[in-house]
Amino acid sequence: MTTVFSPSRVVVLMRHDLQPQMKSLLSGLLAAAGIAFGLMLLTSLGTADSASFHASTFSNLLFIGGYVVSSMAFSELQDEKRGLHYLMLPGSAVEKYVARLLLTSVGWVVAALVTYSVATALGAAVAQPLFGRSPGVFLPTTRDTWETIGFYLITQSAFLFGSVYFRKAAFIKTVAAAVTVALSIALVGLLAGRIAFADLFVGVLQTRANVDQLVITGPRFESVVDAFDAVRTVLLYVSAPFFWVVGVIRLGETEA
Amino acid sequence: MIDVRSVSFAYRKKPPLFDSLDWNLEPGTIYGLLGRNGAGKTTLLKLLTGMLYRNAGSIAIDGIDPERRLPELQQEMLFVSEELPVPPMSISAYRDLYAPLYPRFDDAGFTRYLEGFETDPAESMKKMSFGQRKKALLAFGLATCTKLLILDEPTNGLDIPSKGQFRRVLAGAADDSRVIVVSTHQVRDLERLIDPITILEAGRIIFQHSVDEITSRLRLHVGPDRPEDAVYAEQAMGGFAALVPNTDASTSRIDLELLFNAATVETDRMSALFAKEAS
Structure with a gap:
């Protein structure tokens, strides 16, 4: 019987993906922890606003580190010999993609949470007696933290797809592609707004002098809000599954 | 067991490499695939394993098209390429990592092949010489007991005693259920082992006897x-x-x-x- 998805095989593939990289990964996380620890001490010299410090520092670790890791997930496909070896491993494209997806999404979130929590706990333990204040220990249970994690899980799917789609420099090319899409959406939005709110403009794109004093209500404004909601819905609920599916397809089409 | 029919293939923007190529392989044999540099030996082997997508024709391994890359078929194929990347671990750790992907992996055979190659399973593969690494990977490949085993230039990089070890080990590993394809330029190393002889030239199998x-x-x-x-x-x-x-x-x-x-x-x-x- 043909099986294109075996959970036990996914686990074996995840072990295969993780084990050889363990030293590099731990070194990277240690470095990140060191940076977070150092920043904790530096911040403790100042006003030590824990909410904004942890929000921004953890976000940087999660997003920047996660995007880089995701962009490198399928780096062996850039090398003929390593790519051949990987593609020959018994496992469907779905299994191989799911294995790397789990490691770079949930796996990275767990690694980032643990690393950052430990680093900040140590930082707080050192900073408090030393400086009399500190940003405090990072609490991963806040609503903002989980919203941040949710946004990471959605957006990292694009970088994982970029890793399998682009042969080289996947991170930079994925960022460039994302910027291109964003600029395209912005341009379309600008043109739509220019047309829908023509009475607020003079000339091509110059708004009327008192446009900020105008109260914008009614069906036109509601349609703008509806459009915004539609884009947000697509981003939140459609983009990740879309990238997962096209990523699997792309991996299945990759040649050695 | 392996049926290649009218296969055509060309790399993008390059002239055709294969045009209506036919090849039939039966188990219980060690095929020697010979050809000039650039004749397409490695390309043919990649087509055989579904690692490249053909332009026309059909390939079936026990009735299954390798282009589907089904795990059940991939468990029965292993491609030991001329230069294989190795992770920073010992041979025994390598076995622990990869053997679970091959259901019929023969642990006793793996130990026997390593002994035949005089290779220490506890040694780190990164610290081995090219020839020692090759022997370790050959031992692993033979121990997977896959129905199709492809060895691309297996004796390249081996010293003279190691070539003799390889011949002995390979002769012992061949069995009636297995197709072994050895692609090589070093024909003298494998003269008494490969049978039949297959010669690839100008996109066709011009000789197979x-x-x-x-x-x-x-x-x-x-x-x-x-x-x-x-x-x-x-x-x-x-x-x-x-x-x-x-x-x-x-x-x-x-x-x-x-x-x-x-x-x-x-x-x-x-x-x-x-x-x-x-x-």
């Missing part, structure tokens, strides 16, 4: 003069080395390098000789 068929039709002649009935001859020390028709049913060893040159230079004559005898 067993050693018995070859020795029943051709005989090696070495002498000061070029024989008049030579199918192919080239200058050698002391005169000429030639392949002549075996008219008296004598047995002689066949020089595979000479055979290769004969098949690629005198393709039509060789085809006619073997076709005539077959009919």
Whole structure:
């Protein structure tokens, strides 16, 4: 019987993906922890606003580190010999993609949470007696933290797809592609707004002098809000599954 | 077991490499795949394993198209390429990592092959020489017990004693359920092991015959003069080395390098000789 998805095989593939990289990964996380620890001490010299410090520092670790890791997930496909070896491993494209997806999404979130929590706990333990204040220990249970994690899980799917789609420099090319899409959406939005709110403009794109004093209500404004909601819905609920599916397809089409 | 029919393939923006290529492989044999540099040996092997997508034709391994890359089929195939990347771990750790992907992995066989190669399973693969790494990977490949095992230039990088070890180990690992394809330029290393001999040239299999068929039709002649009935001859020390028709049913060893040159230079004559005898 043909099986294109075996959970036990996914686990074996995840072990295969993780084990050889363990030293590099731990070194990277240690470095990140060191940076977070150092920043904790530096911040403790100042006003030590824990909410904004942890929000921004953890976000940087999660997003920047996660995007880089995701962009490198399928780096062996850039090398003929390593790519051949990987593609020959018994496992469907779905299994191989799911294995790397789990490691770079949930796996990275767990690694980032643990690393950052430990680093900040140590930082707080050192900073408090030393400086009399500190940003405090990072609490991963806040609503903002989980919203941040949710946004990471959605957006990292694009970088994982970029890793399998682009042969080289996947991170930079994925960022460039994302910027291109964003600029395209912005341009379309600008043109739509220019047309829908023509009475607020003079000339091509110059708004009327008192446009900020105008109260914008009614069906036109509601349609703008509806459009915004539609884009947000697509981003939140459609983009990740879309990238997962096209990523699997792309991996299945990759040649050695 | 492996059926290649009318396969055509070309790399993007390059002239066709294969045009209506046919090849049939049966289990219980060690195929020697010979060909010039750039003839497409590695490409053919990649097509065979579904690692490249053909432009036309069909390939079936036990009835399954390898392009589907089904895990059940991939568990029955292993490609030991000429230069294989190795992770920073010992051979035994490598076995622990990869063996679970091959359901019929033979632990006892793996130990036996490593002993045959005089290789220590506790040694780190990154610290090994190229030849030692190769032997470790060959041992692993043989131990997977896959139905199709492809070895691309397996003796490249091996010293003379290691080549002898490889011949002994490979001879012991071959069985009736397995197809082993050895792609090589080092024909002398594997002369007594590969059978049948398959020669790839100009996008086609121009020669595929067993050693018995070859020795029943051709005989090696070495002498000061070029024989008049030579199918192919080239200058050698002391005169000429030639392949002549075996008219008296004598047995002689066949020089595979000479055979290769004969098949690629005198393709039509060789085809006619073997076709005539077959009919």
